[in-house]
Amino acid sequence: MNYILEKNQSKPIYIQLYEQIKNDIVNSVYPYNTKLPSKRLVSEELQISIVTVEHTYSLLCDEGYIQSRERSGYYVSYVEGDEIVTTSQSCPISSNISIHYDENDFPFSVMAKTMRKVISDYGENILVKCPNSGCDELRKAIAGYLTRGRGMRLSYEQIIIGSGAEYLYGLIIQVLGRERIFAIENPSYEKIDMVYRANGVSIESLALGADGIKSSELKKTNATVLHISPYRSFPSGVSASASKRREYVRWANSRGGYIIEDDFESEFTVLTKPEETIFALADQDNVIYLNTFSKTIAPSIRIGYIVIPHSLIELFERRVGFYSCTVPTFEQYVLAEFIRSGNFERHINRVRRKKRKQLL
DSSP, rough: OOOOOOOTTOOOHHHHHHHHHHHHHTTTSSTTBBBOOOOHHHHHHHTOOEEEEEEEHHHHHHHHSEEEEETTTTEEOOOSSOOOOOOOOOSSSSSSOHHHHHHHSOOOHHHHHHHHHHHHHHHHGSSSSOTTTOOOOOHHHHHHHHHHHHHHOOOOOGGEEESSSHHHHHHHHHOOOTTSSEEEESSSSHHHHHHHTHHHHHHEEEEETTTTEEEEHHHHHOSSSSEOOSSOOOOOOOOHHHHHHHHHHHHHHHOOEEEEETTTTGGOOOSSSSOOOHHHOOOOOOOEEEEEEETTTTTTOOOOOEEEOOHHHHHHHHHEEEEEEEHHHHHHHHHHHHTTTTTTHHHHHHHHHHHHHHHH
């Protein structure tokens, strides 16, 4: 196996191996239904522990690149093409398991301490109106978090702060234009449909299959904007497979369209690695990533954000740049400090560990 693993890197060995095997699968070095080398063989050739290989294969299985067959081994389940092959085979932990988040899991005392620190550090500056796109402190903190935790390459200038997803949907509509046809999942979160209709947008509802929107639906739609929740669509609970996520990217590329990736709740995946985002997979700068803190912190925290493609920054500024930011400056400083200090990621990791234990 021609894999190079550097033990002195900050990136864990199992992640390095995962990325290299994943690239080989996507590039058809291991075509669909090919059996992967046994864990013992990989362990011996690369001189790493079997546990490390098991962890790598588990991640690939979790994300839908491979599947485990009892007493047979691991086989490639990723398909490069428009017709997605579905299977009932799966690994023990699946991303579409519904996990309830208990608000008591949130470290309120830490947040209270953060608020006091912000008041002490910023003083009367918390009364100053922030820039229209949001405070640079928060935008930079979010950019760092997405780069570290989600593998997204971006600059903080691409981030727009707003008071929740519904407000941000409206901004996206005004930038992309009401003359476009927007496609949404069927079924989908009812407010997505309501916001689009309230803004006079033509929408098409595309039926979901077992692993995302059906390929036949994607082919026949006239839409040029696709609004999806690939991690876990509500209320169906359907998660997009690795093959389907890349099919979405090809769909957007083929018609000069855009994808709105609504990544609600994905931080609380029970997988041992955060879900890969479509934003990170895209190669043509045509994905708008959207997320909020209403699930990870509390519903009363009306703070959301979008990450826009570089190609849309100027258009955003021209069409909606005059809007004042809808999130108070103080709350932005508090959230920025909470993320920058590492407390947000520690909170996320603590909840994910707890949820995984509940499944054992």
